[in-house]
Amino acid sequence: MIEERRLDERLVxxxxxxxxxxxxxxxxxxxxxxxxxxxxxxxxxxxxxLAGGDGDHTIWTGVFRV
Structure with a gap:
C-alpha cells in the first residue's frame, strides 16, 4: 500500500x-x-x-516550484 498525502493543490x-x-x-x-x-x-x-548530492525528495519541488 502506498501512503498519499496532499500538500497543496498540485503537490502530493x-x-x-x-x-x-x-x-x-x-x-x-x-x-x-x-x-x-x-x-x-x-x-x-x-x-x-532525481536528487543528487545531499538533496532529498523535496529538492525539485522546493527550489524549482512553478
Missing part, C-alpha cells in the same frame, strides 16, 4: 515501499493542472528529476 507526497531498499521512501509528485479530473485511460507527460 507518496510513501511507497521499496523492496530494493527494504523500507519505505518518500517521493514528491508534482501533478499537472487537471490531475484531479484524470480518467484511468489518460496519458500524462512524465519527468523524473
Amino acid at each position: 507526497e507518496l510513501t511507497p515501499r521499496s523492496p530494493a531498499l527494504g523500507r519505505t521512501i518518500p517521493v514528491a509528485l508534482l501533478t499537472p493542472r487537471g490531475w484531479d479530473r484524470r480518467r484511468p485511460d489518460d496519458d500524462w507527460p512524465t519527468l523524473y528529476p
Whole structure:
C-alpha cells in the first residue's frame, strides 16, 4: 500500500515501499493542472528529476516550484 498525502493543490507526497531498499521512501509528485479530473485511460507527460548530492525528495519541488 502506498501512503498519499496532499500538500497543496498540485503537490502530493507518496510513501511507497521499496523492496530494493527494504523500507519505505518518500517521493514528491508534482501533478499537472487537471490531475484531479484524470480518467484511468489518460496519458500524462512524465519527468523524473532525481536528487543528487545531499538533496532529498523535496529538492525539485522546493527550489524549482512553478
